[in-house]
Amino acid sequence: MNTAAPVVIVGAGPAGATAALSLAEAGISSVLLDDNGAAGGQVWRTGAADLGPPLAYTDARGDELRRDLKRHGDLIDHRTGHEVVGLFPDLRLWVLEGGETVTSLHPKAIVVATGALEVFAPVPGWTRPGVYGLGGLQALMKTSRVVPDGPVVLGGAGPLLRLVAAQLASFGAEIAAVVDAAPWPSSGQVLRLASQPGLLAKGLAFEWGLLRRGIPVHRGSAIVEVAGDEEADSVLVAPVDENWRPVDGPRRRLEARVVGLGYGVRSNVELTRLAGCEHTFSASRGGWHATRNRDMETTVENLFLAGDGGGIGGVEVALAEGVIAAASVSERLGQGDRLKTKAAKARGRMVDLVRFQDALADWSGVRPGILAGSTEDTIICRCEDVTRGEIAAAVAAGYTDIGPVKMNTRAGMGLCQGRTCTPALQAIMASETGRPLAEAGLPTSRAPLRPVPLKALAQLPLDEAVE
Amino acid sequence: MTRFRRTTPVQSLVSVTVDGRAMELPEGEVLAAALLVGGMGRFSDSVRVGEPRGPLCLMGSCFQCVAEIDGTPQVRTCRTAVRAGMTVALNAPSSASK
Amino acid sequence: MKQTEIYDSAVIGGGVMGCTTALHLARGGMRVVLVERGGLCGEATGRCGGTLSLMYVPAILVPYAIRGRELWKDAPRWLGRDVGFNDRHGLDIAFTDADGETLRAEMELRAAAGAPIEIIDGNQARKIEPALSKDIVAAAHCAQDGHALSYLSGVFFHRALARAGVDIRVGTDVFGVEGGDRGFVLRTAKQSIRARRIVLAGGVWMRKMIGWFGLDVPIIGRVTQETISERMPPILASGVRVFRDISLKQAANGTVLVGGGRGSRWIEDADRETVELDPAVVNQVMMNALGSARRAVPALAVARAVRMWTGIEGIAPDNMPVIGPLPGTADVFTIGCQRSGFTAGPFMGRLLADALLGRQPEMPIFAPAFDPARLLSMAPVDRERGVPTV
Ligand SMILES: Cc1cc2nc3c(=O)[nH]c(=O)nc-3n(C[C@H](O)[C@H](O)[C@H](O)COP(=O)(O)OP(=O)(O)OC[C@H]3O[C@@H](n4cnc5c(N)ncnc54)[C@H](O)[C@@H]3O)c2cc1C
Ligand SMILES: Cc1cc2nc3c(=O)[nH]c(=O)nc-3n(C[C@H](O)[C@H](O)[C@H](O)COP(=O)(O)OP(=O)(O)OC[C@H]3O[C@@H](n4cnc5c(N)ncnc54)[C@H](O)[C@@H]3O)c2cc1C
Ligand code: FES
Numbered sequence: 001m002n003t004a005a006p007v008v009i010v011g012a013g014p015a016g017a018t019a020a021l022s023l024a025e026a027g028i029s030s031v032l033l034d035d036n037g038a039a040g041g042q043v044w045r046t047g048a049a050d051l052g053p054p055l056a057y058t059d060a061r062g063d064e065l066r067r068d069l070k071r072h073g074d075l076i077d078h079r080t081g082h083e084v085v086g087l088f089p090d091l092r093l094w095v096l097e098g099g100e101t102v103t104s105l106h107p108k109a110i111v112v113a114t115g116a117l118e119v120f121a122p123v124p125g126w127t128r129p130g131v132y133g134l135g136g137l138q139a140l141m142k143t144s145r146v147v148p149d150g151p152v153v154l155g156g157a158g159p160l161l162r163l164v165a166a167q168l169a170s171f172g173a174e175i176a177a178v179v180d181a182a183p184w185p186s187s188g189q190v191l192r193l194a195s196q197p198g199l200l201a202k203g204l205a206f207e208w209g210l211l212r213r214g215i216p217v218h219r220g221s222a223i224v225e226v227a228g229d230e231e232a233d234s235v236l237v238a239p240v241d242e243n244w245r246p247v248d249g250p251r252r253r254l255e256a257r258v259v260g261l262g263y264g265v266r267s268n269v270e271l272t273r274l275a276g277c278e279h280t281f282s283a284s285r286g287g288w289h290a291t292r293n294r295d296m297e298t299t300v301e302n303l304f305l306a307g308d309g310g311g312i313g314g315v316e317v318a319l320a321e322g323v324i325a326a327a328s329v330s331e332r333l334g335q336g337d338r339l340k341t342k343a344a345k346a347r348g349r350m351v352d353l354v355r356f357q358d359a360l361a362d363w364s365g366v367r368p369g370i371l372a373g374s375t376e377d378t379i380i381c382r383c384e385d386v387t388r389g390e391i392a393a394a395v396a397a398g399y400t401d402i403g404p405v406k407m408n409t410r411a412g413m414g415l416c417q418g419r420t421c422t423p424a425l426q427a428i429m430a431s432e433t434g435r436p437l438a439e440a441g442l443p444t445s446r447a448p449l450r451p452v453p454l455k456a457l458a459q460l461p462l463d464e465a466v467e
Numbered sequence: 468m469t470r471f472r473r474t475t476p477v478q479s480l481v482s483v484t485v486d487g488r489a490m491e492l493p494e495g496e497v498l499a500a501a502l503l504v505g506g507m508g509r510f511s512d513s514v515r516v517g518e519p520r521g522p523l524c525l526m527g528s529c530f531q532c533v534a535e536i537d538g539t540p541q542v543r544t545c546r547t548a549v550r551a552g553m554t555v556a557l558n559a560p561s562s563a564s565k
Numbered sequence: 566m567k568q569t570e571i572y573d574s575a576v577i578g579g580g581v582m583g584c585t586t587a588l589h590l591a592r593g594g595m596r597v598v599l600v601e602r603g604g605l606c607g608e609a610t611g612r613c614g615g616t617l618s619l620m621y622v623p624a625i626l627v628p629y630a631i632r633g634r635e636l637w638k639d640a641p642r643w644l645g646r647d648v649g650f651n652d653r654h655g656l657d658i659a660f661t662d663a664d665g666e667t668l669r670a671e672m673e674l675r676a677a678a679g680a681p682i683e684i685i686d687g688n689q690a691r692k693i694e695p696a697l698s699k700d701i702v703a704a705a706h707c708a709q710d711g712h713a714l715s716y717l718s719g720v721f722f723h724r725a726l727a728r729a730g731v732d733i734r735v736g737t738d739v740f741g742v743e744g745g746d747r748g749f750v751l752r753t754a755k756q757s758i759r760a761r762r763i764v765l766a767g768g769v770w771m772r773k774m775i776g777w778f779g780l781d782v783p784i785i786g787r788v789t790q791e792t793i794s795e796r797m798p799p800i801l802a803s804g805v806r807v808f809r810d811i812s813l814k815q816a817a818n819g820t821v822l823v824g825g826g827r828g829s830r831w832i833e834d835a836d837r838e839t840v841e842l843d844p845a846v847v848n849q850v851m852m853n854a855l856g857s858a859r860r861a862v863p864a865l866a867v868a869r870a871v872r873m874w875t876g877i878e879g880i881a882p883d884n885m886p887v888i889g890p891l892p893g894t895a896d897v898f899t900i901g902c903q904r905s906g907f908t909a910g911p912f913m914g915r916l917l918a919d920a921l922l923g924r925q926p927e928m929p930i931f932a933p934a935f936d937p938a939r940l941l942s943m944a945p946v947d948r949e950r951g952v953p954t955v
Contacts, residue, residue: 089844128519129509132525133529135525139526145475146474148471231468231508379513379516399604404719407719408723416529448870452869454866454869454870539867540796
């Protein structure tokens with residue numbers, strides 16, 4: 001095991017793995033940490049065992065990536081099942097292995113490439129077993145080839161909605177309906193999406209896949225309730241306006257053995273928050289993310305950030321940013337500019353990709369009415385069982401900053417540390433105070449990010465020798 | 468009620484104890500996936516209201532899929548691989564106390 | 566209330582000290598505004614461990630701590646809500662004979678001041694708390710101990726204060742106070758606030774607040790850390806302290822809280838240094854604390870830590886509270902900087918309110934030992950030697 005690497009990369013998705021591979025090309029060794037059993041990240045997630053034929057609508061680049069990482073094993077120390085639970089402004093990392101042991105690393109430079117998290121919009125009944133994230137249903141297919149048995153209703157917005165529907169259908173799952181909060185894209189939006197013909201074609205392929213199988217797509221609609229005895233057995237679908245607020249109109253109840261929910265994705269900011277990086281809000285990039293300069297460096301020196309963790313851009317952007325971050329790290333370490341041309345090319349590609357992303361966000365990005373389906377009694381924080389009414393009451397009492405609201409309601413203070421409820425919490429605060437979403441603020445994150453055995457922290461050895 | 472099915476043949480099964488019951492689950496499989504296919508949906512009870520909960524994100528983020536595994540409370544089943552002889556307790560009191 | 570109207574009292578700082586003072590002033594008939602820049606009890610009070618103990622305080626504060634603890638027990642009556650009060654035995658344990666001797670000497674002073682503390686040996690300690698390590702050589706035992714859920718205090722104070730008619734201004738940072746012909750004017754980021762009387766209850770920010778009146782006092786900040794575990798089966802039935810090191814307790818919901826840890830720091834400027842706390846030190850202190858926790862209660866080795874945080878309290882060089890009239894400006898009072906201030910807080914606030922309302926306080930509150938004026942001639946804290954503990 002190579003512990004003399006000067007660089008640690010967190011996240012072995014497209015961005016992180018590409019950064020590691022680019023560094024290897026320049027002869028620089030790195031430690032690549034990821035909590036999964038295999039590299040690939042969200043988009044190229046895979047299971048351990050032999051899974052048979054590939055999943056529909058995926059490409060072979062994940063396998064290629066994993067082969068490349070193996071090939072560069074002399075320079076890339078890829079540690080699977082390693083979860084980073086602490087990242088501090090002095091570039092120290094705490095790494096949890098197998099939920100049992102913790103090591104401390106202290107490299108010269110870090111590339112954070114931790115990707116995105118799914119955004120949930122709580123509605124009555126969304127806490128019932130039988131309700132899953134769209135990404136969760138996808139993960140079951142990707143790692144285990146496990147699919148829902150019985151009618152499935154998928155609701156939400158964003159590209160994942162149709163992709164997951166098409167993938168599930170290709171495995172023979174019975175998709176009863178796709179409920180999309182976004183309306184048909186306008187002609188202007190389509191035109192701008194066409195700036196990336198390849199990506200637009202992909203989207204159309206999912207759409208065609210659904211059409212061909214006769215799967216109904218309810219546009220401009222949302223799931224406003226999940227009902228069932230103990231576990232989910234039906235959903236209520238209502239029409240919504242262009243801001244996703246439910247409006248009058250026919251409501252229908254659809255039988256559903258499995259419900260998939262997801263309203264797009266947002267950057268996973270827990271590490272950059274912990275490290276003390278400056279963050280900014282950008283609606284077209286999925287909300288809050290750390291700010292970076294064009295070399296992908298955050299406001300913390302020698303802490304770089306690539307991929308969806310720095311604002312949602314999708315897989316192609318993640319790949320480009322991985323290269324750019326690697327080039328910057330190489331230069332910073334005084335290892336010359338061998339990656340300069342590669343980085344310049346990547347920068348060129350990004351311009352168009354970002355335009356596509358803007359168009360996508362314009363069509364299906366999160367709208368202010370995202371919470372309108374919830375009621376007073378809807379549980380927002382699933383870890384501590386905090387309702388929308390309790391949060392609203394705290395805001396009404398004068399708690400207009402997210403920190404005091406968390407402390408006073410316990411929302412976001414449970415086991416998941418707010419990873420699930422933060423967007424909803426921010427949206428409630430915005431709607432209750434009448435301020436823009438961007439002013440609702442971002443909660444602080446605290447180490448350890450996951451439960452860590454006391455004995456592991458108590459015995460934390462001195463930093464593993466990282467040069 | 469089973470809500471999930473597996474679309475590929477299982478390579479090798481191992482014995483696991485789930486809530487005191489012996490089960491044969493695919494070795495190395497994501498435990499949450501294996502339990503879902505096995506017909507389990509309710510993994511834990513929420514801490515304040517005590518209502519049933521099950522996996523949500525299946526990517527290690529939400530902690531709604533936790534179970535007591537080999538005596539360790541609140542382990543994420545979606546981040547745990549099936550091992551021969553493991554003991555799993557869903558709705559374990561330690562994960563569900565007030 | 567219209568902006569031109571004048572409050573009888575403005576309390577600046579909404580921790581336990583400010584909240585209880587404001588509550589009792591309002592119940593005594595005053596028109597009161599409570600101004601807090603964050604949320605109620607969001608600093609030391611909400612971050613603290615919530616231990617209600619007589620074993621930490623300087624001996625002369627023991628009677629005050631006893632009453633404070635009783636008030637937390639009695640919270641449903643005066644606060645309207647039970648703040649998760651847990652009646653427990655307390656144990657302060659020592660691993661070496663030398664520590665055992667210092668422990669005995671300190672605890673005898675507290676016992677003489679009225680705390681029901683006795684010195685016992687390791688076996689007796691383990692009889693009371695079977696989870697304790699075999700390596701303990703001596704312990705102090707106090708039948709009056711326990712904890713309350715300090716993080717809930719802000720919500721409960723909020724309700725009680727609103728009901729008592731206190732004008733609560735959270736999210737309102739006070740920048741300074743000016744004296745005027747019609748009382749004082751508080752300058753805030755929002756509108757100005759007028760009041761005849763000022764109570765400074767700023768915790769570690771007390772030094773800055775006193776500075777508004779042209780005085781400099783050697784109050785310093787001490788950083789303390791807390792680490793909380795996930796919910797666990799019952800392990801600990803009493804409040805356990807490792808002498809001059811950490812405190813350990815398990816709440817009713819099963820979470821174990823580890824507070825303290827060797828190597829914690831003094832800071833001069835709480836505004837600046839909280840954001841600049843050296844992570845290497847913070848982490849080291851946490852590791853030290855968890856190491857001690859494990860040593861004291863071996864069964865905690867399997868516990869999993871889910872979160873760690875820091876809090877800062879204000880400390881005077883003699884480790885005594887800063888309560889009383891501010892020298893130089895009439896009608897300005899301070900309350901805070903009290904060791905184990907969560908324990909005694911509800912009582913101190915009530916005493917100050919009584920004094921300001923012209924009632925006879927149950928125990929002396931404008932005492933020379935608490936007098937802010939004493940600080941003007943006091944040398945700063947010697948960081949090496951720390952402050953006196955009893
Ligand atoms: C649930 C979900 C499903 C998605 N599915 C698709 C899809 O099918 N197709 C598509 O084009 N896009 C998908 N996306 C969008 C996806 O974000 C991008 O396509 C792309 O994967 C971004 O690449 P990345 O390298 O930035 O991040 P990711 O691919 O997300 O990789 C980040 C990696 O970091 C790991 N990680 C995170 N935190 C830590 C930590 N603390 N310690 C260790 N490792 C950590 C993660 O487990 C992950 O493996 C999905 C996003 C989400 C959230
Ligand atoms: C981590 C930790 C653990 C502790 N554990 C215990 C324990 O277990 N038991 C115990 O008895 N004691 C404990 N203590 C001590 C106890 O918490 C304090 O003594 C007590 O809470 C102090 O209360 P306070 O009201 O004086 O200060 P604080 O609670 O700090 O309140 C001061 C308030 O003033 C506000 N403020 C500051 N400046 C301004 C301004 N310019 N304008 C408006 N508002 C302002 C602040 O925002 C703050 O809310 C602990 C302390 C810490 C830090
Ligand atoms: S299902 Fe979300 S953490 Fe396992």
